Amino acid sequence: MTITKAAEADKLELKVAGRLDTSTAPQLEKELSESLTGVKELVMDFQDLEYISSAGLRVLLSAQKIMNRQGSMKVTGVNEIVMEIFEVTGFSDILTIA
Amino acid sequence: MREISGEVRDGSVFLRLSGRIDSGNSAEAEKEIFRITEEAPSGPVEIDAEELEYISSAGLRVLLRLRRKHPKIRICNVSSEIYEIFDMTGFTQMMQVDKAYRVVSVEGCEEIGRGANGTIYRIDMDNVVKVYNNADALEEIQHEREVARTALVLGIPTAISYDVVRVGESYGSVFELLNARSFSKILATEPEKMDWCVKEYVELLKKIHGTEVPEGELPDIRETVISWGEFMQDYLPEEAGKKLLAMIKAVPEDHHMIHGDYHTKNVELTDSEVLLIDMDTLAVGHPVFELASMFNAYIGYSELDPSIILKFQGFDHETAKTFWEKTLALYLGTEDPEKIRSVEDKARIVGYTRMIRRSIRRGGLTNETGKAEIAHWTEELLELLARTDSLVFFPFELEAAADRAQLQAVTEFVDGHLEAAGCPARAQMQIGVAVEEIFINIASYAYGEGSGRARIRVEAFGDHAVITLTDSGVAYDPLAKEDPDTALAAEQRPIGGLGIFMAKKMMDEIRYERKDGCNILTMIKRY
Numbered sequence: 069m070t071i072t073k074a075a076e077a078d079k080l081e082l083k084v085a086g087r088l089d090t091s092t093a094p095q096l097e098k099e100l101s102e103s104l105t106g107v108k109e110l111v112m113d114f115q116d117l118e119y120i121s122s123a124g125l126r127v128l129l130s131a132q133k134i135m136n137r138q139g140s141m142k143v144t145g146v147n148e149i150v151m152e153i154f155e156v157t158g159f160s161d162i163l164t165i166a
Numbered sequence: 167m168r169e170i171s172g173e174v175r176d177g178s179v180f181l182r183l184s185g186r187i188d189s190g191n192s193a194e195a196e197k198e199i200f201r202i203t204e205e206a207p208s209g210p211v212e213i214d215a216e217e218l219e220y221i222s223s224a225g226l227r228v229l230l231r232l233r234r235k236h237p238k239i240r241i242c243n244v245s246s247e248i249y250e251i252f253d254m255t256g257f258t259q260m261m262q263v264d265k266a267y268r269v270v271s272v273e274g275c276e277e278i279g280r281g282a283n284g285t286i287y288r289i290d291m292d293n294v295v296k297v298y299n300n301a302d303a304l305e306e307i308q309h310e311r312e313v314a315r316t317a318l319v320l321g322i323p324t325a326i327s328y329d330v331v332r333v334g335e336s337y338g339s340v341f342e343l344l345n346a347r348s349f350s351k352i353l354a355t356e357p358e359k360m361d362w363c364v365k366e367y368v369e370l371l372k373k374i375h376g377t378e379v380p381e382g383e384l385p386d387i388r389e390t391v392i393s394w395g396e397f398m399q400d401y402l403p404e405e406a407g408k409k410l411l412a413m414i415k416a417v418p419e420d421h422h423m424i425h426g427d428y429h430t431k432n433v434e435l436t437d438s439e440v441l442l443i444d445m446d447t448l449a450v451g452h453p454v455f456e457l458a459s460m461f462n463a464y465i466g467y468s469e470l471d472p473s474i475i476l477k478f479q480g481f482d483h484e485t486a487k488t489f490w491e492k493t494l495a496l497y498l499g500t501e502d503p504e505k506i507r508s509v510e511d512k513a514r515i516v517g518y519t520r521m522i523r524r525s526i527r528r529g530g531l532t533n534e535t536g537k538a539e540i541a542h543w544t545e546e547l548l549e550l551l552a553r554t555d556s557l558v559f560f561p562f563e564l565e566a567a568a569d570r571a572q573l574q575a576v577t578e579f580v581d582g583h584l585e586a587a588g589c590p591a592r593a594q595m596q597i598g599v600a601v602e603e604i605f606i607n608i609a610s611y612a613y614g615e616g617s618g619r620a621r622i623r624v625e626a627f628g629d630h631a632v633i634t635l636t637d638s639g640v641a642y643d644p645l646a647k648e649d650p651d652t653a654l655a656a657e658q659r660p661i662g663g664l665g666i667f668m669a670k671k672m673m674d675e676i677r678y679e680r681k682d683g684c685n686i687l688t689m690i691k692r693y
Contacts, residue, residue: 090606091573119595121602122665132656149595156671157664158652 071099078108078139085116088124097127104131108139115145120153132162142166167191170198174205179236184217187225196228203236211236216243216266226255233261240264246329264304267332270295270340278348279431280478281444284338291345295331295338296444303337304330310339310446316383317423317445322374324442345437349430353489354480364489366440367433368496369587369628371456374442375561376625376632377423379450387424387451388417391516397523402544406551410519413557417452424449424456429463430479430489454557457494457509458516464490466517470539498561499583499624511550512557518547560623568609568620568637576605580624580633587626593693596672597631600689603665604635604644612639612685630674630692636684643678644687645670 069092072083080103084096104110110131128143135141143165146154154160169191172181181202187195203211211232233239240262244252252263272287272295279286283306284298298306307330314326327339349363395411402410425432426447434441449455464486468474472483479486494506522543530536564579566572580601584594601622608620623634644666650659652667670676675690 089573089577089602090570119598121599122662122668123602123606125664126661129656129659129661136656149592153599153668156652157668158654158659161653162656162659 069095071096073099073103075103075107078106079111080104080107080109081111081113083113083116085118087119088117088127089119089121090123093123093127096124097130100127100131100134104134104138107135110135110139110141112141112143113145114143114147114150117145117147117150120150122157125153125157125159128159128163140164167194167198170195170202172199172202174202174209177206177209179203179206179209179211180214181211182214182217183221184219186220186222187218187228188220188222189224192222192224192228195225196231199228199232203232208235208237210238211240213239213241214243215241215245215248218245218248221248221251223255226251226257229257229261242266265330267330267337270331270333270338272297272333272338278346278351278434279444281427281432281446283446284444286443288343289340292342293340294343294346295333295340296327297333297336297338299336301335301337306446307337307339313384313448314445316379317377317442317448320377320379320423322377322423322442323370323439324445341443343434343436343441343443346434346441349433349435350479350481352435353430353485357485360485360489361492363430364492364496365588366435367430368493370433370440370442371425371428371493371497372562372587372625373627374423374425374428375453375456376627378421379423381421384423385449386419387426387449387455388414388419390449391417391451391455391519394519394523397526398519401522401526402548406548409551410515410547413515413555417454417557420452421450422453424451424453426456426459427463428456428460452558453561454509454512454559455516457513458520460490460493461510461513461517462521466514466521466543470542499579499585509559509561511554512559515547515550515554515557518543518550522547562625563621563623565619565621568605568612568618568639570606570609572609573602573605576601576622580622583624583626584631587631588628589626589631590693593631593691597633597689597691600669600672600676600691601633601635603669604687604689607644607665608635608637608639608685611642612637614640630690633689633691635687635689638684641680642685643680645676645678 069086069088074081132141141164143163146165169183169185169187181199242264243266244263245266249265252258257263270289275287275289277285278288278294283300284296286294286296288294300306311327314324317324318326325341325343327341329340331338331340349367352359353363391414395414398410399407425442426449427444432444434443468483475483475486494510495501498506498509500506522540525536525540530540562583564576566575577598581594584597605620612618618637618639621636625632647666649667650663673689674692677688679686
């Protein structure tokens with residue numbers, strides 16, 4: 069998994085590519101805990117995300133809870149296979165998917 | 167009377183039945199039969215039924231009464247129609263009933279296959295006959311029919327013979343094989359289809375090896391191979407011989423099917439499907455024994471004389487080598503040359519053992535060609551024995567420490583097998599999710615604070631995959647856990663608790679079993 073970061077004022081965009089699983093989720097979790105302070109608008113670009121497991125969902129849910137308090141979070145570029153996982157787990161209702 | 171004639175010779179009764187025997191004449195027939203048998207009141211009876219056209223239950227009852235006095239009865243030259251009556255009424259179980267055989271000539275017929283105990287010829291567009299080497303092959307034919315039936319019932323695509331015929335001095339069994347071409351022929355005439363052949367060939371092989379056989383239905387090849395190992399004790403240096411036998415004995419019992427003679431002449435492409443033929447060597451056992459005979463077929467037998475393969479398979483040594491290497495890589499689901507080599511080494515040990523024994527038993531030590539072969543094979547075998555400690559490998563199974571750090575190895579192993587079997591990307595990802603969730607669950611909880619191991623088995627087929635995860639930790643049924651409420655809003659959703667639920671949702675079938683101190687989770691995904 070690779071994370072590409074683009075920050076501008078209080079807007080943060082994270083492009084997550086590859087596999088978001090038990091092995092790689094801690095990396096994203098760390099990135100978020102270090103970068104979310106003062107962020108009002110978070111965009112997660114999943115265009116190149118190939119795989120997500122419950123470990124990845126956990127990080128997304130934590131991020132969503134934080135952003136509910138301090139601003140907004142949006143997920144973009146979700147492919148069909150990842151979308152299906154969001155749907156069966158109810159995450160398609162929790163996340164704002166554009 | 168006309169229908170019954172016969173005589174007694176050397177204490178045996180010979181009877182000839184003809185025409186119809188039914189309630190109209192059975193009483194008279196019985197009287198006549200017992201008049202003839204008087205001279206040998208309990209001697210063996212041989213009944214020639216060549217002229218018999220019909221026998222009703224009244225006639226059958228006469229035979230039953232005859233059997234009370236003459237326990238040994240053989241009926242021969244029975245026509246197919248009459249045989250059916252004997253078979254349906256259970257007489258074929260009570261006495262020896264031998265069919266009259268149609269005579270078939272194979273002169274000028276195309277040879278389409280050759281196995282350990284017979285040769286297969288095409289007799290017309292739709293039919294082939296397997297002619298047995300052994301002149302007294304009726305028992306073998308019966309055996310092959312039974313094992314083919316066993317295989318068919320277990321889901322292996324094969325042809326079952328529908329008739330037994332006489333071919334010269336031998337017997338043959340006839341199969342329907344519509345428009346079939348062997349893989350050998352395809353490889354010989356259309357080399358561009360190599361990869362397609364490998365794929366189909368490996369898929370069928372995995373299907374065979376993934377088929378569990380109820381105990382006792384097929385012979386266990388391990389016992390045969392142990393006898394080869396015992397034979398070799400006189401022909402190898404003491405230490406090497408002991409090591410060989412110990413290694414064979416250390417191969418665990420395995421109730422999965424193996425074909426025993428799985429080479430490209432025994433795999434046929436028909437209009438609609440790929441069929442397995444020549445089933446007489448069918449057995450159960452570890453796949454290393456199958457790979458051994460495959461190695462021999464493609465490489466071993468022609469190692470010293472590459473022209474042998476051309477004569478046997480119709481394609482050249484290079485084609486055989488490429489086919490074998492591609493097959494092994496796809497079967498093992500890896501491109502790693504070291505892994506492939508290590509499995510091939512194990513197969514070669516069994517393969518050389520078999521060839522050396524076979525050659526010695528056929529007088530190989532008494533002629534120059536044989537001696538050269540045996541010396542070469544023995545040299546290879548000794549070299550392999552010096553650097554190999556086990557014949558066991560797990561083709562579809564990975565054993566790993568039950569530790570999160572192993573997740574990547576597990577994922578790569580599973581993906582490799584699924585990809586090799588042509589599993590679609592979507593199903594592959596879903597299986598990946600389920601495997602990850604269950605594996606992480608095992609890694610986190612199965613062994614508490616301690617550590618242990620987990621086994622992941624992948625059986626991938628054309629339209630579905632079966633994944634089994636096993637651990638020997640505390641008994642725990644993850645499926646018993648209540649599903650999370652996926653309708654809750656973000657603030658109410660607990661972090662976590664989704665893994666098992668996702669595994670369930672991703673798979674078509676998932677079941678848990680606690681057996682022999684192990685947690686076994688079996689998951690099926692169709693695609």
